[in-house]
Amino acid sequence: MKNTNPLLVPELRELLATKDGKTIRDLCETGHPANVADLISPLEPKEVWAILEYLNSELRAEIFRHLDEDVQIEIMEDLPRKEVAHILAEMHPDDRADLFKQLPESLQESVLPAMAQAEREDIRRLISFREGTAGAVMTSDYAALPPQLTAAQAIDRLREVAPDKETIYYAYVVDDERKLLGYVSLKDLIIARRDARVEAIMQTEAVYCRVDDDQEDAARKIQKYDLLALPVLNGGDALVGIITHDDALDIITQEHTEDMEKFMAIAGSHEDSVYIKTSAWRHFKNRAPWVVLLAILGLLSGFIVQSFEGLLFQFAILLTFMPMLAATGGNTGSQAASLVVRALALREIHPRDILGILTKEFQVSLMLAILLGVIAFARVMIFEGNANTPGNSLLTVGLAISIALGLQVITSTLIGALLPLGAAKLKLDPAVVASPALTTIVDITGLLIFFLTAKTMLSI
Amino acid sequence: MKNTNPLLVPELRELLATKDGKTIRDLCETGHPANVADLISPLEPKEVWAILEYLNSELRAEIFRHLDEDVQIEIMEDLPRKEVAHILAEMHPDDRADLFKQLPESLQESVLPAMAQAEREDIRRLISFREGTAGAVMTSDYAALPPQLTAAQAIDRLREVAPDKETIYYAYVVDDERKLLGYVSLKDLIIARRDARVEAIMQTEAVYCRVDDDQEDAARKIQKYDLLALPVLNGGDALVGIITHDDALDIITQEHTEDMEKFMAIAGSHEDSVYIKTSAWRHFKNRAPWVVLLAILGLLSGFIVQSFEGLLFQFAILLTFMPMLAATGGNTGSQAASLVVRALALREIHPRDILGILTKEFQVSLMLAILLGVIAFARVMIFEGNANTPGNSLLTVGLAISIALGLQVITSTLIGALLPLGAAKLKLDPAVVASPALTTIVDITGLLIFFLTAKTMLSI
Numbered sequence: 001m002k003n004t005n006p007l008l009v010p011e012l013r014e015l016l017a018t019k020d021g022k023t024i025r026d027l028c029e030t031g032h033p034a035n036v037a038d039l040i041s042p043l044e045p046k047e048v049w050a051i052l053e054y055l056n057s058e059l060r061a062e063i064f065r066h067l068d069e070d071v072q073i074e075i076m077e078d079l080p081r082k083e084v085a086h087i088l089a090e091m092h093p094d095d096r097a098d099l100f101k102q103l104p105e106s107l108q109e110s111v112l113p114a115m116a117q118a119e120r121e122d123i124r125r126l127i128s129f130r131e132g133t134a135g136a137v138m139t140s141d142y143a144a145l146p147p148q149l150t151a152a153q154a155i156d157r158l159r160e161v162a163p164d165k166e167t168i169y170y171a172y173v174v175d176d177e178r179k180l181l182g183y184v185s186l187k188d189l190i191i192a193r194r195d196a197r198v199e200a201i202m203q204t205e206a207v208y209c210r211v212d213d214d215q216e217d218a219a220r221k222i223q224k225y226d227l228l229a230l231p232v233l234n235g236g237d238a239l240v241g242i243i244t245h246d247d248a249l250d251i252i253t254q255e256h257t258e259d260m261e262k263f264m265a266i267a268g269s270h271e272d273s274v275y276i277k278t279s280a281w282r283h284f285k286n287r288a289p290w291v292v293l294l295a296i297l298g299l300l301s302g303f304i305v306q307s308f309e310g311l312l313f314q315f316a317i318l319l320t321f322m323p324m325l326a327a328t329g330g331n332t333g334s335q336a337a338s339l340v341v342r343a344l345a346l347r348e349i350h351p352r353d354i355l356g357i358l359t360k361e362f363q364v365s366l367m368l369a370i371l372l373g374v375i376a377f378a379r380v381m382i383f384e385g386n387a388n389t390p391g392n393s394l395l396t397v398g399l400a401i402s403i404a405l406g407l408q409v410i411t412s413t414l415i416g417a418l419l420p421l422g423a424a425k426l427k428l429d430p431a432v433v434a435s436p437a438l439t440t441i442v443d444i445t446g447l448l449i450f451f452l453t454a455k456t457m458l459s460i
Numbered sequence: 461m462k463n464t465n466p467l468l469v470p471e472l473r474e475l476l477a478t479k480d481g482k483t484i485r486d487l488c489e490t491g492h493p494a495n496v497a498d499l500i501s502p503l504e505p506k507e508v509w510a511i512l513e514y515l516n517s518e519l520r521a522e523i524f525r526h527l528d529e530d531v532q533i534e535i536m537e538d539l540p541r542k543e544v545a546h547i548l549a550e551m552h553p554d555d556r557a558d559l560f561k562q563l564p565e566s567l568q569e570s571v572l573p574a575m576a577q578a579e580r581e582d583i584r585r586l587i588s589f590r591e592g593t594a595g596a597v598m599t600s601d602y603a604a605l606p607p608q609l610t611a612a613q614a615i616d617r618l619r620e621v622a623p624d625k626e627t628i629y630y631a632y633v634v635d636d637e638r639k640l641l642g643y644v645s646l647k648d649l650i651i652a653r654r655d656a657r658v659e660a661i662m663q664t665e666a667v668y669c670r671v672d673d674d675q676e677d678a679a680r681k682i683q684k685y686d687l688l689a690l691p692v693l694n695g696g697d698a699l700v701g702i703i704t705h706d707d708a709l710d711i712i713t714q715e716h717t718e719d720m721e722k723f724m725a726i727a728g729s730h731e732d733s734v735y736i737k738t739s740a741w742r743h744f745k746n747r748a749p750w751v752v753l754l755a756i757l758g759l760l761s762g763f764i765v766q767s768f769e770g771l772l773f774q775f776a777i778l779l780t781f782m783p784m785l786a787a788t789g790g791n792t793g794s795q796a797a798s799l800v801v802r803a804l805a806l807r808e809i810h811p812r813d814i815l816g817i818l819t820k821e822f823q824v825s826l827m828l829a830i831l832l833g834v835i836a837f838a839r840v841m842i843f844e845g846n847a848n849t850p851g852n853s854l855l856t857v858g859l860a861i862s863i864a865l866g867l868q869v870i871t872s873t874l875i876g877a878l879l880p881l882g883a884a885k886l887k888l889d890p891a892v893v894a895s896p897a898l899t900t901i902v903d904i905t906g907l908l909i910f911f912l913t914a915k916t917m918l919s920i
Contacts, residue, residue, distance in 0.1 A: 034684055162650065187629075205492060288828060297787070301783035301784065303780070324762055328758060335747050363740035367744040
């Protein structure tokens, strides 16, 4: 819950108006920086900055880092470029590169020359990685050690560099060309004899990823191996950065949000947008493309219904089952699709397991088909005693409807499982073909199955 | 990807058959325990255990911990209770309690007396917390320090306890009654002067949670504050455990899976089940309840269609738009619902923001309604030139369809936003009322809106 106490806004404005720096400092120093950021977020960006200006640069950077990205950008747009360069210099390299990418181009160009050369190059390097790769989320502030140090020397070294590093709990052991030899945890260093060599203590089988690996694969490695950080290597096997455990949490949350939105047919990139702060127009632009596309596909279903008009007018009872047929196909297909998408995301299955998956889905769908067929049949026999079924017995009509429904359940389940597997095989995101697109497809196949089964089984 | 190399199974069996302990040990010692667990998982549980028996107890415990829970349980069921007690003793307290809960009751009862008193009590205490609470996922293996130690003494103390603790990177400072006074990171201890007191260095504003807090809230705190571990307090403010960063990753992944399954109408608890290992029958039992319930609700929609049969036969053109209407209502409703569910889960919005959310959704849906209304109207005017519209101009029919579609879009969007907010207000999980249940509801409201609008606007 953000803005847990919007009542504080007038008080904060009062403090700013009376230039009560001491109270502002006290207030900002007692809370956790993330909470202070929440507290001052409801203010205008200019006011937020006015508050931050009262603080020392370390605390200011900590609080700034926890502000929403849109607030950060608005603040920066109003500041002189020297000040912007100063804020960027105080940030973690990965956060800094992320934020820099979001700045207006003119500001990017004006601010770069105002930065120190090392930082400028760091930003240029980090923003060069494609969005969504390990390189784009890694930080360059990791601790590295040469292999020949003793444990005591290594601890001393880590103590010195601690203020500038994102973590000193893992230190990466590299050779002169920054090739990764292994890693050592601070725990291992502390437990080891003071004169033990780092190369003797280090774990040599370090789990790592490459700069162009998918960020989710990197996060899943951190999860699988319970790591605090994962080293990132470039094509030449040199260590270029690390991804930390807190980044892994954010990546997995972001990927889940994206999956969910793909499932629910919402376009656009939302990684940093917050529901309530996104304008209605932006929401509209994100949602409209899919809704319109699917509505147009829905019109296709309409053409199918239209072409079987005659059959429907002859057997009005079929009309009654159309909504159930559509709903059931969509539901069974979505179930299969979401289980497959999820299992793929958690690396439980692989596209090459396709036969086993289809076998399982066929078994499940057959059971569902029988169950639902029986229900539909019962519905016909119980409620449609006086339905008009010219030239056919009620039994035949009931059987036709049940069989059509059963076929619909089986095909939509198999389509639901196949689509994400196919997407994964083609290296697309499986989630994108799931739910709404799927529902529309099985609507169309379902109507065809329904009408063709009815036409075949009934004497017209 | 599990079982990346199933070809190794025959080789592993060969090694077991020839009792080649040395090669087995070499193989298990070179890989990461998580990878070794994946490698031997395809074997029968008895064979997995036969391999583990060749290893020293520390490595055995590490690999065992990475096996899937169902394999762990199958192994334990075949072992003498002494051996089971021994395996449990080697596990982390939180993993141990989780596994213990899953064991058959008879095994639970026989194994408890075989365990040491402290472990027995630890298990009893941990399993007493309700599933899904912070208490049920915390571990009791945390490092605690008295406030009056110096930094050097504290580091010595942490070095001593390191082998038994899940993390020594955070140490919790407690008084004689185990009340939490603050925490200190190993980094702070290393940077501090050797004779600085822990109470002078420690962070006093420690973020914490309570044993009965929701596990997801605890995980979100770890994420928000970038923590390595979160202390868990009981009702009397005493520290009773911690939740570590790797648990937070697992909790958030588990909650994602559950949300997704609720969205896709899949019942049952899957927290530990793996797609491919779950039997078709179990899949069926998980999926059938919702599919059947929704199919029965679909039959309700059928009754509505049936009661407007006369209208449909008079204006066959309405039939053509039924699939599009149903699909669009479902899609716009799901979009609104998924955004609201997600924003609630990420704590971006609160049920009390209902007015702001409805205003935003109304604006978005109005824009979508106009856009889709225009498309439907164009579809009527372009493709239905010679449609049979007795007693009404094509223009009137086109307008009636567009207005009906627009009303459907607006109501289903608002219903989509309201349902999860209502559920959250009632302290239910918002995800449970989302997608498929929602689609079925807006199918029903959509059909009613469609037919009533048509009936009102057209002269019959």
